[in-house]
Amino acid sequence: MPVATTSTEQPELFKRRSPIAETWENLRRSWSGMLGITLIVIHLIIALTSPFLIPQDPLEMNSKISNQAPSYEHLLGTDKLGRDVFSRSMVGGRVTIVVTILATMIAVSWGGLAGILFGFLGGRADEVFMRIVDAFLSIPWLLILLLIVSIMGTEMWVQILTFGFTYGVSTIRIARAATLDHVTSDFILAARARGEHKKTIVLKELLPIVLDVILVDGAMNWSWMLLGFTSLSFLGFGVAPPTPDWGSMIAKSRETLAIQPWTVFGPVIMLSTLIIGINLFADAFAKALGLDRSQGAPV
Amino acid sequence: MITLIARRFALALVTIFIISFIVFFGVEALPGDAATAYLGQFATPESLNALREKFGLNAPPLVRYVNWLGDLVKGDLGDSLSRKESVAELIGNRFRNTVVLSIAAALFAVPIAILLGVIAGLTRDKWPDIIISLVAIIGMTLPGFVNATVLVYFFAIKLNWFPAVTLIASDAPVSKLLPNIVLPIITLTFIMVAHILRLVRTNMIDVMMSEYVQMARLKGVSAIRIVFSHALPSAMLPTINIVALTIGWLVGGVAIVEAVFNYPGIGTLMLRAISDKDFPLIQAIAIILSSIFIGINLVADLLTLMLNPRLRTARGH
Numbered sequence: 001m002p003v004a005t006t007s008t009e010q011p012e013l014f015k016r017r018s019p020i021a022e023t024w025e026n027l028r029r030s031w032s033g034m035l036g037i038t039l040i041v042i043h044l045i046i047a048l049t050s051p052f053l054i055p056q057d058p059l060e061m062n063s064k065i066s067n068q069a070p071s072y073e074h075l076l077g078t079d080k081l082g083r084d085v086f087s088r089s090m091v092g093g094r095v096t097i098v099v100t101i102l103a104t105m106i107a108v109s110w111g112g113l114a115g116i117l118f119g120f121l122g123g124r125a126d127e128v129f130m131r132i133v134d135a136f137l138s139i140p141w142l143l144i145l146l147l148i149v150s151i152m153g154t155e156m157w158v159q160i161l162t163f164g165f166t167y168g169v170s171t172i173r174i175a176r177a178a179t180l181d182h183v184t185s186d187f188i189l190a191a192r193a194r195g196e197h198k199k200t201i202v203l204k205e206l207l208p209i210v211l212d213v214i215l216v217d218g219a220m221n222w223s224w225m226l227l228g229f230t231s232l233s234f235l236g237f238g239v240a241p242p243t244p245d246w247g248s249m250i251a252k253s254r255e256t257l258a259i260q261p262w263t264v265f266g267p268v269i270m271l272s273t274l275i276i277g278i279n280l281f282a283d284a285f286a287k288a289l290g291l292d293r294s295q296g297a298p299v
Numbered sequence: 300m301i302t303l304i305a306r307r308f309a310l311a312l313v314t315i316f317i318i319s320f321i322v323f324f325g326v327e328a329l330p331g332d333a334a335t336a337y338l339g340q341f342a343t344p345e346s347l348n349a350l351r352e353k354f355g356l357n358a359p360p361l362v363r364y365v366n367w368l369g370d371l372v373k374g375d376l377g378d379s380l381s382r383k384e385s386v387a388e389l390i391g392n393r394f395r396n397t398v399v400l401s402i403a404a405a406l407f408a409v410p411i412a413i414l415l416g417v418i419a420g421l422t423r424d425k426w427p428d429i430i431i432s433l434v435a436i437i438g439m440t441l442p443g444f445v446n447a448t449v450l451v452y453f454f455a456i457k458l459n460w461f462p463a464v465t466l467i468a469s470d471a472p473v474s475k476l477l478p479n480i481v482l483p484i485i486t487l488t489f490i491m492v493a494h495i496l497r498l499v500r501t502n503m504i505d506v507m508m509s510e511y512v513q514m515a516r517l518k519g520v521s522a523i524r525i526v527f528s529h530a531l532p533s534a535m536l537p538t539i540n541i542v543a544l545t546i547g548w549l550v551g552g553v554a555i556v557e558a559v560f561n562y563p564g565i566g567t568l569m570l571r572a573i574s575d576k577d578f579p580l581i582q583a584i585a586i587i588l589s590s591i592f593i594g595i596n597l598v599a600d601l602l603t604l605m606l607n608p609r610l611r612t613a614r615g616h
Contacts, residue, residue: 131313131314131317132317134314135314135315135317135318135321136321138314138318138589138592138593138596139318139321139322139585139588139589139592140550140551140554140585140588140589140592141551142551142552142554142555142569143551143569143584143585143588143589146569146570146573147325147326147329147573147581147585148325150329150573150576151325151328151329223440226442227442230442230444231442231443231444231555234442234444234555234558235555235558235570236574247444250444250445250448251444254448254451254559257448257451257452257456258456261452261456264448264452268445268448268449271441271442271445272437272441272445275440275441275442276436276437276440276441279436279440
């Protein structure tokens with residue numbers, strides 16, 4: 001390397017990368033992370049394009065060909081009403097994915113902001129609020145979901161809002177804990193001394209610091225929401241028939257598990273690959289951001 | 300120390316109190332009320348009103364909440380609407396069935412998880428760890444009903460070792476439950492092991508790299524003694540917390556496994572109560588399950604405090 005460098009060349013050492021680029025670089029090095037991202041992207045593409053690309057009409061019933069084994073025409077065979085399992089498995093994720101992605105965004109937003117706010121405010125309000133949050137999180141998750149769905153109904157927009165609200169509660173704790181780490185820092189004190197509005201402190205000082213924790217939690221939230229949504233769907237509290245949906249497909253096809261296992265395994269494989277993809281990504285993402293995560297049981 | 304225990308206890312009670320509030324008013328929000336649920340859709344307004352008077356449903360919600368709470372404390376869970384019998388009777392047998400299932404699963408799951416977790420931690424990144432961790436990730440991330448269905452496929456259908464669905468009544472004696480209970484136990488154990496073993500593995504790895512273990516190695520302590528007398532006890536401490544969390548998950552997750560196998564437990568009862576809109580039953584089950592969850596967490600908290608004196612300094616709440 002030449003000793004004399006012109007003043008316009010920056011030595012390697014001091015080249016600054018944005019944190020986003022750095023995270024992406026770290027992520028690229030993890031094969032499990034890239035596998036996770038690939039799976040997620042494949043699923044998103046399938047969800048968006050499948051209605052136009054599937055070989056058969058997922059709703060078309062034909063009892064003459066019910067419960068057939070896989071064939072060239074029906075790649076995974078047919079179910080008990082003669083519908084093509086492959087096509088149904090491909091489109092079965094659309095409602096699930098749309099609802100869970102939108103609900104996750106809502107959950108992360110409201111949970112993250114509430115957590116930061118109360119972590120920052122502290123005092124009585126924080127104590128009371130956290131007691132209520134703890135109580136809420138102590139109710140068995142299935143019960144809460146079932147109650148809420150029974151009350152609010154199974155309309156898609158309603159489900160997006162209710163899932164978003166319910167799963168946001170667990171984000172509150174994470175965001176608050178991360179905020180508490182920084183709330184006594186000097187730069188916050190300085191901001192307060194400068195007379196900045198509380199809103200500004202929350203949004204401009206605390207949020208950027210806590211963002212990575214919230215994002216990782218968001219990824220996990222999506223995974224848990226998929227669990228919850230498909231479980232409800234499995235139990236019959238989800239999407240109304242005849243719209244194909246992975247959860248209800250698995251539930252309804254259990255009776256033919258012995259003679260035509262693909263009616264069950266089609267949606268199972270689709271759902272499993274998505275969930276595993278998200279988890280692989282979340283793990284690698286956390287590592288790429290430099291976060292140490294201990295796995296907790298799902299809420 | 301006693302103040303700490305008393306404080307945790309009081310906190311648990313406050314939490315249960317808040318939950319009772321959420322549960323009661325959550326169920327209140329369900330469309331319809333006890334009268335419509337009892338008499339059905341075609342009841343006349345007069346009979347609905349008469350029933351409301353009789354059940355005291357016309358009183359303001361807060362008054363009814365206080366009455367319900369008072370009854371609860373006395374041990375009176377009320378009467379179920381759809382089945383027209385006392386809630387306590389309905390819950391009794393099913394509760395026993397679920398407890399049998401859960402305790403059996405937990406008794407298998409914890410030792411197996413510890414064993415596999417230790418093996419995985421000690422053989423980190425080699426074949427035993429890779430296989431164990433892979434299976435654990437699958438069991439941990441997939442929904443319970445997916446795990447249950449796959450297990451049903453292999454054990455009940457392909458191998459034909461166990462029945463796929465339970466066909467017995469809820470008040471059958473435990474002996475009749477046995478063949479039906481095996482596959483649900485296997486499923487629950489599998490899921491719980493998957494959750495617990497990951498943490499045991501992580502703790503094991505951390506402990507084996509700690510200075511404490513390095514010192515033992517330098518002293519010339521044999522590998523076996525290091526694992527059993529030094530590493531294992533240290534790794535176990537945080538495990539109490541995850542075991543409690545997993546049992547907490549169990550409180551909700553067991554319902555799904557019960558639904559898959561049609562097992563006559565409290566989970567399936569809860570599902571039926573919700574689709575029947577049987578309010579007293581829903582409220583009773585909700586408060587019982589939540590209290591159990593809080594109770595388990597309290598015990599885990601106190602156990603951790605007892606076993607780790609460093610945590611005993613009050614954190615000035």
